[in-house]
Amino acid sequence: MAHDCEPPHTPTRDDHSEWSPDDKITEAEIKETFEQCPHCGTYIVQCNGSHSCIPADYQPHADxxxxxxxxxxxxxxxxxxxxxxxxxxxxxxxxxxxxxxxxxxxxxxxxxxxxxxxxxxxxxxxxxxxxxxxxxxxxxxxx
Structure with missing residues (x-):
């Protein structure tokens, strides 16, 4: 089951400053970027539309x-x-x-x-x- 959502309305960083690997990622930025699927618990990037839950009865090698x-x-x-x-x-x-x-x-x-x-x-x-x-x-x- 895939999940749809709307893209964020504002960018994560509004100040257009240079990003550095030393920058701390804030809790708010994490919440704006990721969400947990309510169906399977997988953490996914918000709004990308590519997640689909694998149902509990999924068998990769069917008999x-x-x-x-x-x-x-x-x-x-x-x-x-x-x-x-x-x-x-x-x-x-x-x-x-x-x-x-x-x-x-x-x-x-x-x-x-x-x-x-x-x-x-x-x-x-x-x-x-x-x-x-x-x-x-x-x-x-x-x-």
Whole structure:
């Protein structure tokens, strides 16, 4: 679940003075810059929009029943394009939702090569949806 917020209305330092590594960071500056996610407790930079909570049931290496459950629960159409790792490794169990540049929405595999296939093809290959990509797409479609 990603969280949105508005950017700060004033810069942290209004005096435009030179910054030095010896300068003390004030409690107010920390509060203006960071916040704690109320859902997962992670400290995040405010207003960057990139944080997404990893749910408690997230499994980085899914087992067969979990893969089947995620395939069956996939909310998106079977004929949508998805990204499959070009060189499937033994630990590949998920496909990714593409962005407008045909890279994964989650950016976890952005430095890898992918093939574009249909979601149905990915399911036939026993690949489950990437949970991060699903959450990002659901959020985008909800806006």
């Amino acid at each position: 067969e029943p979990e893969i089947r459950r995620r395939i069956e629960a996939s909310p998106f159409p079977d004929d949508d394009p998805v990204l499959i790792r070009k060189h499937k490794r033994h630990d590949t169990y998920a496909y990714h939702e593409p962005d407008s540049d045909d890279t994964p929405l989650c950016s976890l595999g952005a430095d890898q090569s992918f093939l574009t296939r249909t979601r149905e093809h990915a399911h036939e290959q026993f690949l489950a949806p990437c949970q991060r990509c699903e959450r990002i797409r659901e959020k985008q479609e909800g806006e």
